[in-house]
Amino acid sequence: MNQIIRNRIAALREAMEQAGMDFYMVPTADFHNSEYVDQYFKVREYLSGFTGSNGTLVVSREEAGLWTDGRYFIQAENELEGTGITLFRMLDEGVPTIKEYLRDRMKEGQTLGFDGRVVDTAFGVGLEKVLEEKKIVFAYGKDLADAVWTDRPALPSHPVMVLDEDICGKSAGEKLEDVRRAMEKEGADAFLLSKLDDLMWLFNVRGGDVECNPVALSYAYITGKECFFFLQETEMTEALRAHAVKYGITLKGYEEIVPFLQDRKDKECVLYDGRNTSYALYRTLREKGECRDGKNPTELMKAVKNEVELAHMEQVYLKDSAAVCKFIYWLKKNIGKMKITEVTAAQYLDHLRSEIDGFLDLSFPTISGYKENAAMMHYEATEDNCKELAPEGMLLVDSGGQYMGGTTDVTRTIVLGPVSPEIKEHFTAVAVGMLQLTNARFLYGCTGRNLDILARQPMWDRNIDYKCGTGHGVGYILNVHEGPQGIRWRFTESQTEAVIEAGMDVTNEPGVYMEGSHGIRTENVMVARNGVKNGDGQFMYFDTLTYVPIDREAIDVSCMQPVDIERLNRYHREVYEKIEKYLTEEEREWLADVTSPL
Template sequence: MVQDRLTKLRYCMKEKGIDFYMIPTSDFHGSEYVDDYFKVREYFSGFTGSNGTLVVGHDMAGLWTDGRYFIQAENELAGSGIELFRMMEEGVPDIPDFLKENIKNGQTLGFDGRTVSCKEGKELERKLKGMNIRISYEEDVAGNLWQERPFLPAHEVIVLPEEISGQSMEEKLLTVREKMKTSGAAYLMLSKLDDLMWLMNIRGNDVACNPVALSYGFLTPEELYLFIQPQEITAKFTEYASKNHIVIEDYENTERFLGGYDYEGKVLLDEGNINYTLYKILSDKAECVFESNPTEALKAVKNKIELSRMEEIYLKDSAAVIKFICWLKKNAGKEKITELTAAEYLDGLRREIPGFLDLSFPTISAYKENAAMMHYEALPESAKEIKAEGMLLVDSGGQYMGGTTDVTRTVVLGEISPEIKKHFTKVTIGMLQLTQARFLYGCTGRNLDILARQPLWDIGIDYKCGTGHGIGYILNVHEGPQSIRWRFAKGAAEAIIEEGMVISNEPGVYIEGSHGIRTENVIVAKKGEKNADGQFMCFDTLTFVPIDRDAIDTEFMQPIDVERLNSYHAEVYKRMKKYLTEEEEAWLKEATRPMEI
């Protein structure tokens, strides 16, 4: 089927004079998760991961994806004729370098400019400069061949009251406009959905697991133009818009409006978060200032109300995970449980929590060797049955009217090898080391990553992903600009860890064909001691779920490691017992009892 679809695409490319066609994993806003309407790359490749770009030539096809998906992509691309390019691996070219080496003078590169970022488009322009390459970006060539393509999603938006948002839209607009003035810009074009939702104190339901509405925002000195589908507008939102100088425009008219607007100053654009098509329109009409959206850094620092609600919801969410682990431990091998039904059981527990809106991402439930695939998805036809042996990795989270959660635990269900125990223990040590970090203000995640990764590097093991990502507030489960990762990437943004930033802490081990381990807590940065050496920072923990003692081998731990684990477990029991039944509390007390070295 994939080969037939590629044949049709190549025929269409030939008709339109296109030599290479690029299909990224993106909607028009660069969202991490996309609605079915935008899954064009999946349609033409068969690869279902959330990150990857397909490049199709007349005699080749290649898919680029990152280390989270190497195993999955290899399996899903088998027999398709599509070559897997493992991003960031030695000897593997990135897409601009590949195209520079393979496209010929005078040929044409095509892509839908709405699904490629300005930054990516400009890099392609730079790499191919001097080769007389035409870039065709005005048409969705591949998407137009998808005959049974789903409709564009559209759901009514909701307005968050200030007791939930913690800050009015008026206050946010004042701060953002001051940032714009500092940058010398009169206008700001917002395409990043979570940034726009945060600024306007609204939420939607157009992207799976992310409470956002497909929309664009164009901020002028006096007005905010919101481009949104008419069917998403409610009477309540219309009233809210009139009070906040929001001018509502049709989503389909965005390009026409921007192309005809009379600009009287510079436009601020975030290269990584504005699509290539809009960049071309705006740069043709006005001078552009290229900086990060001021909304991103503002959104990342949670206010007191947001943090208070997140603390509360993380306790309730942690209780759901504890109930799940207790149930799993007692029933694995006694009744039929599969990866899929285990995930459904946990999802059901979350749905019972007041304020539940949705999952924050599809629950990853991976048994034994399947856990080596970081973003494994259990399917009805292939889900493994869980028995009283090995381990189950469960990465899950929820969206609530009070916060966004993310937690991973690897649960022991029976006999495991000494090697797996060693790996599990090293992961635990690293996670707790990062939790207890004390660092000077001004550090970024690259300064801190080694605390989580060092125990694994000590034994010659690495995990092909970052250690931590920002967490949104009733928004995207993956949020920038903060992150914790070791690798230097030229041109990639780095953010100082600020008080109020919420971030994940999730080292792991992934051994293909054998096992996968991940332990993830969510932490929040706060100020510690300030002295003559500067402002020290530290982390508070939001997640309170036990770490499986059955996989801990204290032979690999120092006294400080055992002390940290025992201290965390004591806090888990103290905070969580009130949320549990008598039977569950008894189980938790046993699961958190102190360990001795």
């Protein structure tokens, strides 16, 4: 494989030379800056061999580098070995950013090439500023992958599904009215929307163009009186056409977006979100007339779930939690008695989910990591490269489902046999941190930066950390990662810091990751709620949606305060009360035992 990657990089350099490019940049994105992308867009993976969901490849005539975040350091190091590509560990001390690297490496007047459709405006404009003094030429109109990737898959296309409005809580017409009011406040005449999950939410439709993410490749252009929805002709169903007529939505071909923007005669001030609009579309807008970079109003509207959505989510999470409980029971009962691998364990859990009413798909491929493999946060076992489980150590399983009524995300680290005192201490610290955040009371106006320390403090007390955020929003029958809300102590340029609003859901997932030894994560999903309001302000708290036991076999009570023990016992009592009705008698007896008080 290493030689294959070297050959592909060599072919890319040949294409660069023919196109007159000195450097070429390949991010991990589609035309909408989506986090997860279809096979058609996995150019960076094809060229580098690195399979993580986040990374950017930069290639020059002399060298090649790949930038990724802390979730993937171990994985990237393994996958890049022998390829000649240097790993740049983002946010590590002394490691240059991509912009700094290009500023320092590129010579005056050289050409930087990239496909402007897969680079977001915010990053592209930032590059313009950093490279302006060197008079760098931007060649953003050509995708060199077409010259190198000879058997590239076709652009994905799947029929769009129109959701029943009873499950959405708000019609597409009502949502469009909300958007137009937000446009008016911003002083915008038109709004270009490129973010796929926002588009699906706005129109109450779902697609299938990205694995595990029910979205369709599309754009929208909205004015005070008109609404245009651009998507592939092959995705337009009769139900969608009727839906569009009902709400005054004009359907247009996906490929028509650039000619449409170029042909607009009205002198409109167009609102767009530079984080999620491609650099190529931004250049089209800028050449046409006035445009304004601002946050998509749809992002916040989508993130604050309405009461209809929350009611459906509560039911979905109980059924999903029950499936995870059944899985843990099965695993504990059968470990050492039958052959179980990381892959077959994941397949069994996936099967349990598939039997739940309203199941549509997984919300992401199930992560199943045994012992040291769990130290890689986004490890992916395959049938020809996986560990067999044994009655020792721990298995980390991070999983979720898409249902007609919600999207789930849950992680548990399960004891299969003896574990060391150090592992127990780490496991207990993670549980304590998760429960501290669960029980937070905070004033309205707080962001995730204010709350992160509650989850992270037990790890920091031990001089260890996890190189990722503590929490992210979760979509409603949509993407498993959703903004603008997030819980983290540091927000980088691409990450939004947003006030926690009542109705926002957020994950709570502290962890410990020791390379070559073990990985631990405990993850629940919570919903922010308004609590007491008094002269000091609006106080808030979290309601929990996930009810799965935390493995007491790895709990070291000596590492807990009385309040920690009380919180774990209370959570376990709620787990039993809410889940027992979904279980068999044998499973119920097991759950009663594993949730009994410490």
